[in-house]
Amino acid sequence: MPEKQPSKPLHESVTLRNDPDEIRDAENKLLRAVERMGYSSASAFAVRLALEEAVVNGFKHGNRNRPGSTVKLEWSVDPDRIRILVEDQGIGFEPDQVPDPREPENLERPSGRGIMLMRAYMTRVEYSKSGNRVEMIYERPSSD
Amino acid sequence: MANQDSRLRVRKSDDVIHVEFVDRNILDEANIQQIGEEITQLIDGAPKPKLLISFSHVDHLSSAALGTLITIHNRIREKGGQLRLAEIDPQIYEVFVITKLNKLFEIHDDVERAMKSFA
Numbered sequence A: 001m002p003e004k005q006p007s008k009p010l011h012e013s014v015t016l017r018n019d020p021d022e023i024r025d026a027e028n029k030l031l032r033a034v035e036r037m038g039y040s041s042a043s044a045f046a047v048r049l050a051l052e053e054a055v056v057n058g059f060k061h062g063n064r065n066r067p068g069s070t071v072k073l074e075w076s077v078d079p080d081r082i083r084i085l086v087e088d089q090g091i092g093f094e095p096d097q098v099p100d101p102r103e104p105e106n107l108e109r110p111s112g113r114g115i116m117l118m119r120a121y122m123t124r125v126e127y128s129k130s131g132n133r134v135e136m137i138y139e140r141p142s143s144d
Numbered sequence B: 001m002a003n004q005d006s007r008l009r010v011r012k013s014d015d016v017i018h019v020e021f022v023d024r025n026i027l028d029e030a031n032i033q034q035i036g037e038e039i040t041q042l043i044d045g046a047p048k049p050k051l052l053i054s055f056s057h058v059d060h061l062s063s064a065a066l067g068t069l070i071t072i073h074n075r076i077r078e079k080g081g082q083l084r085l086a087e088i089d090p091q092i093y094e095v096f097v098i099t100k101l102n103k104l105f106e107i108h109d110d111v112e113r114a115m116k117s118f119a
Helices: A022-037 A039-064 A114-121 B029-044 B062-080 B092-099 B110-116
Strands: A010-017 A068-078 A081-087 A124-127 A132-141 B007-015 B015-023 B048-055 B084-086
Touching: A010 A022, A022 A039, A022 A068, A039 A068, A039 A081, A039 A114, A039 A132, A039 B062, A039 B092, A114 A124, A114 A132, A114 B092, B007 B029, B015 B029, B015 B062, B015 B110, B029 B048, B048 B062, B048 B110, B062 B084, B084 B110
Parallel strands: B015 B048, B048 B084
Antiparallel strands: A010 A068, A068 A081, A081 A132, A124 A132, B007 B015
């Protein structure tokens, strides 16, 4: 029998170490909440992709893979929207300064696609002024 | 000889190296790095490599995986070889379209068409 859709929003706040299993467990927990709230597999794909990119950016570019550094992940899933907040311990950056990887001169560069994919798959992506915290909102599409 | 810890399944058909991924999700940086190293070894072992990468079992990939594919593409081109991608799930193909990497890579629906496309 399919699981009943929760009547209240699901949410969690967790501090992640740069450990693949720990990160995967946290991602799977959010994806289970997305599924329980009745979102489609296309929505789950979008959330997983954006979350993966945000967390990897947090550790790699924000924390510069500093040993012992952490990334804070907060999320809430309700019937209409999903909110994900990822905060690293870095000094931040200017998201507008990241070159567009779709431009012909950048197409063969191996890096620099994470933020663009987050923006493409989420309804809204906003960085804090300090640049070390990103909030992503995914609104349930009418097709879900 | 098959390596038990390999992230790839590798077959050789005529002069084409056909690679499939073991993992359904190509996300972990360590795995992506290993995949890159294994494919680089295959490329370096052929004078003009013809490489076909099949995504038939892949459900998810990250921008880091795309980066490794670009590095592979650049290396094959340097050696005068050819790279084809095939059997990409529609959701993942959309990632290639959004990033415009469908313009950089030669992508085929199935392995048969990809094999026929090698010069």
